[in-house]
Amino acid sequence: MKKKKFFIDYNAPVTLTFSLICLIALGLGMYTGNVSTKLFFMTYNSGWFNPMTYVRMFTYVFGHANWEHFLGNIMYILILGPMIEEKYGSRKLIKMIAITAGVGGLANNIIFPRVMLCGASGIVFMMIILASATSFETGQIPLTLILVLIIYLGGEIYDALYVDDNVSQLAHIAGGICGAVFGLYNVSYHREPI
Numbered sequence: 001m002k003k004k005k006f007f008i009d010y011n012a013p014v015t016l017t018f019s020l021i022c023l024i025a026l027g028l029g030m031y032t033g034n035v036s037t038k039l040f041f042m043t044y045n046s047g048w049f050n051p052m053t054y055v056r057m058f059t060y061v062f063g064h065a066n067w068e069h070f071l072g073n074i075m076y077i078l079i080l081g082p083m084i085e086e087k088y089g090s091r092k093l094i095k096m097i098a099i100t101a102g103v104g105g106l107a108n109n110i111i112f113p114r115v116m117l118c119g120a121s122g123i124v125f126m127m128i129i130l131a132s133a134t135s136f137e138t139g140q141i142p143l144t145l146i147l148v149l150i151i152y153l154g155g156e157i158y159d160a161l162y163v164d165d166n167v168s169q170l171a172h173i174a175g176g177i178c179g180a181v182f183g184l185y186n187v188s189y190h191r192e193p194i
Helices: 013-031 035-040 051-062 067-088 090-111 121-132 143-162 169-188
Strands: none
Touching (some): 013 035, 013 067, 013 090, 035 051, 051 090, 067 090, 067 121, 090 121, 121 143, 121 169
């Protein structure tokens, strides 16, 4: 009888690579006393003529303030990412991450130009909403999606208005809206995912 060989499969390349880049960015930040994080992995309005303002509008999702911040986001990404990547494909997941990062970064730089934002929580919220929309069929809106929108986005809107906790609810809300748009767009128009 032939023995089965087991091997480690890089089963969700975008999810795993994203997580690895975040880990490297965190390590660099710890090594440099967060100088590298501020230079490359935080978004803030450093002037509309500064090219790094636009670069950081996308790269801030890789930066994290500390291990707790990193682990909180990466655990969700490692749980939800492979399922989303399998359903929509790696290339489309890259597009959804980039769009979500850009929307969150731009919103932060316009609404809160002096606030430094880092972390993948907007991506996490996009994945949470998108994951609840994976079983869409034409003409149907799953109750799970409605409940997730009410619980997560409603909670973030409440926190943004009434809680001072040094957390960017704007990034969470932008990520959740992006996830809902991606899910609804793909079903409503019978199109390939974005």
